[in-house]
Amino acid sequence: MQAKSVYKVPNGKLLKVFLNYDEKDNLIKSVSITGDFFAYPEETIEIMENKLKNTLLEREELLEKIQSIIKEYNIEFIGLNAEGLTDGILMCKT
Amino acid sequence: MKEQWRLLQTGFNTGSTNMAIDRAVLVANSEDKIPPTVRFFGWKPPAISIGYFQSLKEEVDLDSCKRYSVDYVRRITGGGAVFHENELTYSIVIPESHPEIPKNIMESYGRICGALVKGLKHLGIESEYIPINDIVSGGRKISGNAQTRKSRTVLQHGTILIDVDVDKMFSLLRVPDEKIRDKLIADVKQRVISIKHVLDRSIGFEEVAAAMKKGFEEEFNVELVEGILTDEEKQLTKKFESECFGTWEWNHKK
Numbered sequence: 001m002q003a004k005s006v007y008k009v010p011n012g013k014l015l016k017v018f019l020n021y022d023e024k025d026n027l028i029k030s031v032s033i034t035g036d037f038f039a040y041p042e043e044t045i046e047i048m049e050n051k052l053k054n055t056l057l058e059r060e061e062l063l064e065k066i067q068s069i070i071k072e073y074n075i076e077f078i079g080l081n082a083e084g085l086t087d088g089i090l091m092c093k094t
Numbered sequence: 095m096k097e098q099w100r101l102l103q104t105g106f107n108t109g110s111t112n113m114a115i116d117r118a119v120l121v122a123n124s125e126d127k128i129p130p131t132v133r134f135f136g137w138k139p140p141a142i143s144i145g146y147f148q149s150l151k152e153e154v155d156l157d158s159c160k161r162y163s164v165d166y167v168r169r170i171t172g173g174g175a176v177f178h179e180n181e182l183t184y185s186i187v188i189p190e191s192h193p194e195i196p197k198n199i200m201e202s203y204g205r206i207c208g209a210l211v212k213g214l215k216h217l218g219i220e221s222e223y224i225p226i227n228d229i230v231s232g233g234r235k236i237s238g239n240a241q242t243r244k245s246r247t248v249l250q251h252g253t254i255l256i257d258v259d260v261d262k263m264f265s266l267l268r269v270p271d272e273k274i275r276d277k278l279i280a281d282v283k284q285r286v287i288s289i290k291h292v293l294d295r296s297i298g299f300e301e302v303a304a305a306m307k308k309g310f311e312e313e314f315n316v317e318l319v320e321g322i323l324t325d326e327e328k329q330l331t332k333k334f335e336s337e338c339f340g341t342w343e344w345n346h347k348k
Binding site for chain 1: 146227243270348
């Protein structure tokens with residue numbers, strides 16, 4: 001299932017997520033995280049997209065996974081944060 | 095004696111050349127081959143640059159670009175889509191370790207934007223930096239900026255609007271919802287402003303560049319000495335243009 005969300009992160013930038021997910025298992029097949037935010041180092045967004053494959057589309061688990069990737073790769077977001085990204089991804093489903 | 099930085103005035107170039115020059119200077123500076131560098135430039139043909147994380151097709155009307163002979167390029171910096179036509183674009187490349195550059199990214203935006211605020215003041219324009227990455231005059235945006243840090247080196251580039259045509263801009267950019275296109279355009283017209291509009295007179299690129307040069311010199315207490323790209327930087331520019339900014343893979347990657 002292909003879906004898209006457009007989400008203005010509170011006090012942040014405009015996040016646009018393109019999501020391909022498995023409806024039956026509720027798992028992420030692939031995700032493209034786009035928008036006018038900043039992330040340092042920039043290349044870590046591609047790592048984030050890859051690591052989110054096969055993650056369950058459930059708030060707590062998704063947020064935890066995103067936070068752990070941010071920590072592991074030392075990602076600094078400006079205009080975006082873990083909660084905003086989680087909400088943007090989950091919004092694709094509604 | 096004041097510290098001397100290099101000033102580049104590279105004139106008007108295509109989107110891919112402009113982005114390749116910034117990256118070439120970044121690499122040369124990270125290898126300690128050139129001093130901190132401030133560059134002023136323009137775009138010919140007019141071009142749209144999109145932020146590193148943006149989706150090209152989502153943000154840019156590619157058919158309109160073709161129709162109006164407007165170029166497009168993906169930047170290595172985050173941030174939003176910008177239509178570069180009647181403006182002065184600057185870039186600054188400087189080691190992260192330079193004492194004048196705050197370690198904190200947001201603080202360093204403020205510091206570099208401070209140079210632009212001082213430059214605008216020389217033109218008789220009051221303005222201020224508003225986080226995350228804007229400079230506003232009378233509450234309206236006159237400059238947008240974007241920064242990256244690679245190989246312990248800071249690259250910040252941004253635009254200072256000399257004149258602005260919001261209708262043309264929106265014929266080239268896509269809007270999230272066609273139903274509210276007219277309202278969106280009306281809103282943006284209220285939210286942006288150009289040097290020409292504030293001063294109520296036409297003003298040339300050179301006059302703006304001269305003011306910005308002073309702004310950078312004052313903010314960082316340095317002397318900007320006009321220079322040229324080194325042979326190595328020119329070669330790197332060609333390389334980045336053909337391998338990155340001029341390629342379909344790079345520009346369409348999202």
